[in-house]
Amino acid sequence: MSKTLGLALDPALSAGNRRELAGYAATHFRWQCEGGVATITLNRPERKNPLTFDSYAELRDLFRALKYATDVQAVVLAGAGDNFCSGGDVHEIIGPLIDLPAPELLMFTRMTGDLVLAMRHCPQPILAAIDGVCAGAGAILAMASDMRLGTARSKTAYLFNRVGLAGCDMGACALLPRIVGQGRASELLYTGRSLGGEEGERWGFFNRLCAPESLLAEAQALAAQLVAGPTFANGITKTMLHQEWAMTVEQAIEAEAQAQAICMLTNDFKRAYEAFVRKERPVFRGD
Known part of the structure; x- marks a missing residue:
């Protein structure tokens, strides 16, 4: 599944x-x-x-x-x-x-x-x-x-x-x-x-x-x-690069706060931390 x-x-x-x-x-x-x-x-x-x-x-x-x-x-x-x-x-x-x-x-x-x-x-x-x-x-x-x-x-x-x-x-x-x-x-x-x-x-x-x-x-x-990078996070980056053209700085900072909080829920974020602790390069999976 x-x-x-x-x-x-x-x-x-x-x-x-x-x-x-x-x-x-x-x-x-x-x-x-x-x-x-x-x-x-x-x-x-x-x-x-x-x-x-x-x-x-x-x-x-x-x-x-x-x-x-x-x-x-x-x-x-x-x-x-x-x-x-x-x-x-x-x-x-x-x-x-x-x-x-x-x-x-x-x-x-x-x-x-x-x-x-x-x-x-x-x-x-x-x-x-x-x-x-x-x-x-x-x-x-x-x-x-x-x-x-x-x-x-x-x-x-x-x-x-x-x-x-x-x-x-x-x-x-x-x-x-x-x-x-x-x-x-x-x-x-x-x-x-x-x-x-x-x-x-x-x-x-x-x-x-x-x-x-x-x-x-x-x-x-x-x-x-x-x-090979965090593809889910890359997609968020592309979305924000596009959307922030029509935002004030205040709106952009708040939107990025919400977007980054979502990325912090991903397994890729956890993998990156665990790899850092082990002094290894992270292997991202886009989830």
């Missing part, structure tokens, strides 16, 4: 709130999972891995489902070949949008925004491995991830301005300034220019740069490091 914090879990509660996703069969991208690290690979390298209506929807639904996954503790998001993602497919998305009426256009923009919300609300840390082109909606996916590893040859561009659209797409005006600062975000969103890898690292957009041939392996290794 499933266990949680040392207590038997009611089967009905487990059925509604826990599921296994390691064996998920993806349709519009590649999915693999090993040791709790899932890797999503956008897999249209001949066109620099653009998104389609179908891949948007499947990614949204998958990140929503990850909230209940018991066998996935971290996610790596990458692109096949030498590029991350060129954004929405010009022929399969941009062209059809020209002829849609307002209700259908709003349906599309809400769907794309829901993908970002699903990424921010899933408890697993998301690491984006960014090489080559990272443009438009691809740059949004990178922005919505928790950490970003890049290469010196990566080129990140929020291209909406260049196609006659506002930079306020999929949460960019809220998220990007919190990563690189208001002035730098304004520059990228007003001009649509490319942010190179070395500049992106200086700006704090990238956590670090890697050689292209080792990028994915380094992202997966960092994800594995997170999986």
Whole structure:
């Protein structure tokens, strides 16, 4: 029977709130999972891995489902070949949008925004491995991830301005300034220019740069490091990082007091103390 914090879990509660996703069969991208690290690979390298209506929807639904996954503790998001993602497919998305009426256009923009919300609300840390082109909606996916590893040859561009659209797409005006600062975000969103890898690292957009041939392996290794940690507590950290954007300092301190008290009830907290007493490294289990 499933266990949680040392207590038997009611089967009905487990059925509604826990599921296994390691064996998920993806349709519009590649999915693999090993040791709790899932890797999503956008897999249209001949066109620099653009998104389609179908891949948007499947990614949204998958990140929503990850909230209940018991066998996935971290996610790596990458692109096949030498590029991350060129954004929405010009022929399969941009062209059809020209002829849609307002209700259908709003349906599309809400769907794309829901993908970002699903990424921010899933408890697993998301690491984006960014090489080559990272443009438009691809740059949004990178922005919505928790950490970003890049290469010196990566080129990140929020291209909406260049196609006659506002930079306020999929949460960019809220998220990007919190990563690189208001002035730098304004520059990228007003001009649509490319942010190179070395500049992106200086700006704090990238956590670090890697050689292209080792990028994915380094992202997966960092994800594995997170999986070896207290994954329940990591999920709480991600939740608080997101929620505290809209809190006063007083509210944040109280929310963190409550969150930390919950973490102190976990077996992982007890394991860490017992390992410290024995002068050993703790082995966390996420409960």
